[in-house]
Amino acid sequence: MVGKRRAFRLRHAAVCMAAVLTLAGCAGKPEIPYDHSAETGVKTIGLVTPYSRGPTIVLATTVGQSFGLIGALIDAGMTEHRNTAFTGLMESQNFQANDYFVSCLTADLKAEGYNVIVIPAARPDDNFLASYPGSDQKIDAYLDARMQFGYIAAGLGHSNPYRPAFWTRARLVDGQSSAVLMEDTVMYNPLGAPKNIVTIAPDPSEQFVDFDTMMANPPAAIAGLKTAEAKSAEALANLLR
Numbered sequence: 001m002v003g004k005r006r007a008f009r010l011r012h013a014a015v016c017m018a019a020v021l022t023l024a025g026c027a028g029k030p031e032i033p034y035d036h037s038a039e040t041g042v043k044t045i046g047l048v049t050p051y052s053r054g055p056t057i058v059l060a061t062t063v064g065q066s067f068g069l070i071g072a073l074i075d076a077g078m079t080e081h082r083n084t085a086f087t088g089l090m091e092s093q094n095f096q097a098n099d100y101f102v103s104c105l106t107a108d109l110k111a112e113g114y115n116v117i118v119i120p121a122a123r124p125d126d127n128f129l130a131s132y133p134g135s136d137q138k139i140d141a142y143l144d145a146r147m148q149f150g151y152i153a154a155g156l157g158h159s160n161p162y163r164p165a166f167w168t169r170a171r172l173v174d175g176q177s178s179a180v181l182m183e184d185t186v187m188y189n190p191l192g193a194p195k196n197i198v199t200i201a202p203d204p205s206e207q208f209v210d211f212d213t214m215m216a217n218p219p220a221a222i223a224g225l226k227t228a229e230a231k232s233a234e235a236l237a238n239l240l241r
Contacts, residue, residue, distance in 0.1 A: 031196050034172065034182035034240050042240075044115040046139040046175070047106060048132065050168070051123040052098055055090065056150040057082035057211065058165070060191065082211055086150070089215060093222045097149050101168075101229045108237035109143075128171060141181060145170040145236070149225060151214065152189060161207040162214050164224035165189040166232045172240065186235045188228040198235050203227055 132142045151162040171183035185197040206224035208214035
């Protein structure tokens, strides 16, 4: 039983880090800029509900990394604890990160002059959809997004505070030909120095010296996430300007 629990925690740790690094890995992929001069005829966008695993609270450098398997098990358990605790914090504030992002992005796209129809879609994984649901309204193109959100601390100590983070990889797909009209990545508070993406620096006023301080102030923790999502949605909409 102990062996199974250890295996589970290692898998869970891998999944948590994959959730963060999947979109970060997209930074190496070339972007496909939207051709503003082309007569694409895109007036109505079907905004497909994005995929997300839930909050990911990342402590990028830990003491446990120096202690092999035992350290990895400890880190996995702590990561699981932080993610679960933060999920509870979101629930206590009635905050749905996916819904908030869709709301922000809808408003920003409308401000750019597009008609927007939100298209609910069930996703089996974090890949782009292979095909898009039909609609009783004419949709010129589908905006398909994958997202991850949470908080990141570069390490331990007061000099490495937790800051909100948001990552999204999105593409615009022609509703008739399925041609990809735009594909890019937006990262708020990115890890490292990624290339070929739109990066947004975090608001320095929205940070927490440690995880416990963040958990003790749920409204401020949610406010930080809202800023990250709103700024990311604005940047994504600007790619279609």
